[in-house]
Amino acid sequence: MSAWLQMVKITYQPWEEIVIHEVVEYPLAALLEMQSFGVPPGSMGRSLMWANGIAFAYVAMPANDDVVAEQLKGRMHWASVVFATMPAYESAVLLQETSVRIPVVDVSGNPTLYAVARWLRERTA
Secondary structure (H helix, E strand, O other): OOOOHHHOOOOOOOOEEEEEOOEEOOOHHHHHHHHHEEEOOOOOOOOEEOOOOOOEEEOOOOOOOHHHHHHHHOEEEEEEEEEEOOOOOOEEEEEEEOEEEEEEEEEEOHHHHHHHHHHHHHHOO
16 A cells, blocks of 8 residues: 555544524425526426435525534534425426426435434424
């Protein structure tokens, strides 16, 4: 093994906590429509994440000094999360009225995002 490979230490440090400041559940049709606001007909909308029967999107807090300090302590702050129940995974959903395609990414393999989806699922109406 070459010397430069031995000089680098890799440390995995997962998030200890995600603080969500606002959570809003929508019907799936409304959440999909929100992802298409401002998108020209026939284009690609903003993507959603999916895990454990939940489609969701989040907005992270802006990276100012306080937020970065929290992140270095293992605490991620999200300003808001929007979500809807979506029992079956689909890689994209086509909105018929506008022909906008909303990509859906299966994040089930990401332990952090899967935990968020599980937490959201527990709060479904």
